[in-house]
Amino acid sequence: MNFDTVIEMKGLKRFYSLGGETVKALDGVDLHISRGEYVSLVGPSGSGKTTLFNMVGGLDRPTEGNVQIDGVDISRLDAYELAWLRCRRIGYIFQNFNLIAVLTALENVALPTVFAGIPRDEGLKKAEKLLQSVGLGERMNHKPTQLSAGQQQRVAIARALANDPAIILADEPTGNLDLNTGTEIINLLHGLNKTRGLTLVAATHDLKMIKASDRVVWMRDGKVEKIERG
């Protein structure tokens, strides 16, 4: 029994009705993820990876079962508490980076600190440090369109770290990057996982990412097919 479970899914189900038919996006998932663990979620598209992400990220509610984060059943949280969870406890990294186009790299990274209620100066200082730590100290005042894909993903990683979350959820973080840039991003994420003790959950098809992880969870048809040590 692992006492330091940070994410726990119990009998997690999520059904959608699509044109009168019930789609079982998640069909009974039980999974424990420990603090500081690096877990890769692997499976064909439609296997439920993204739905699982949305559940853990507090973006979607289960049809049945529950997700606990730090022992709290997040389906019991109200809108304010969920927003707080998304803001302070979880960092999101997306395949398409999803930076805010009208804001500079620095402002993008500082944005989560705005919602966290951190004073502006402090938030910007923090953002500056984070951008330096991902190697973008020279490009802080660039807009996303002035940055390469790899640089944009670095900004997104810095943004995900802005409020010192315990969990990083990365949905295909290397999916839109070339091989070399992808490797850099993987090394960066892996380093953060090791040095900061961040729990990293990444949906991926990338063999390099899978190799770097502690555990690989294979999904199929909304169920966990098998779990392997990385």
Added chain:
Amino acid sequence: MTAEERRVHLSYGDAFRLGLSHLVRRLDRSTLNVASIALGLSFYTSLLLTDVFYQTHAALGGSRLNVEQTYYWLVAIALAVSVVGITNAMLISVQERVKEIGTMKCLGALDRHITLLFLIEALLQGIVGGVIGYALGTVAALLTTGFSTGFDIIFKVPVIQTLMFFGSSLTLAILLSTTATLYPAFRASRLDPVEALRYEL
């Protein structure tokens, strides 16, 4: 950690900064919105001020001229058209920003923070449109009066009364702009982040 501490925030200052970034970065659309308000408002201001200047002219011994009643109907229609135009432009703006809104919700934004961002944009557009509209309207009123009574009216303008209309013009501009944005802002705030992030333009 108490419930009170587990709150997310968006101060008016930060919302203002974010709103301004949007307006500046998407200058073409915000300029059109501002122009739409400014044109409607300039028509409105010019009618009211022309009437004021006609009164001044009459008080100085000239004949009493009147603004045709039909114009008031036209101005009401012009303002309504400008509201519909802004609503349309803001709805398109919401559609363009679906992913961005979804991302903001992921980062901790509440529904009402999204509403606030859109309303602040409306407020800023209203202010700029109102100021420009008032200025244009004043010039138009001076020209209208000038052509019918002579341009010496420019030196006899009742300054305080004229400036008082600035307040009402500005208020009306802000009111129209925010009213036009209520529905788009509501739509934006209700976006489901799961759907929003999956959305492809």
